Amino acid sequence: MGEWKNGLFGCFNNFGICIITYFVPCVTAGQNAEKAGVGGCVPCAIVSMLGCIGIYFMAKTREKTRELKGIEGSFMMDCLMSWFCPLCSIVQVAQTWIFED
Numbered sequence: 001m002g003e004w005k006n007g008l009f010g011c012f013n014n015f016g017i018c019i020i021t022y023f024v025p026c027v028t029a030g031q032n033a034e035k036a037g038v039g040g041c042v043p044c045a046i047v048s049m050l051g052c053i054g055i056y057f058m059a060k061t062r063e064k065t066r067e068l069k070g071i072e073g074s075f076m077m078d079c080l081m082s083w084f085c086p087l088c089s090i091v092q093v094a095q096t097w098i099f100e101d
Contacts, residue, residue, distance in 0.1 A: 002070045004092055008081065011091045014098065021091050029058060032093045036064040058082040058089060065093050
């Protein structure tokens with residue numbers, strides 16, 4: 001099993017994604033979900049803004065990304081990351097997809 005290419009606080013490794021996620025996190029969350037195969041970009045972007053449902057959705061996107069990329073972790077950790085550091089978590093997933101594309 002592998003590890004994340006960027007740490008949770010490695011947001012500034014790609015300043016563009018960092019700024020977009022800071023101002024419109026739903027866009028990056030939707031793109032992540034679409035790449036992970038969790039759903040379409042627009043519906044997922046909307047769901048990501050719905051409080052606890054959004055946290056669960058972001059955690060599922062992290063979980064699916066981990067599974068597809070062979071990254072170690074657990075769904076519980078994905079939930080905690082999505083709850084306590086949501087923007088950093090979204091950027092970390094986005095960077096994983098960018099570096100692999």
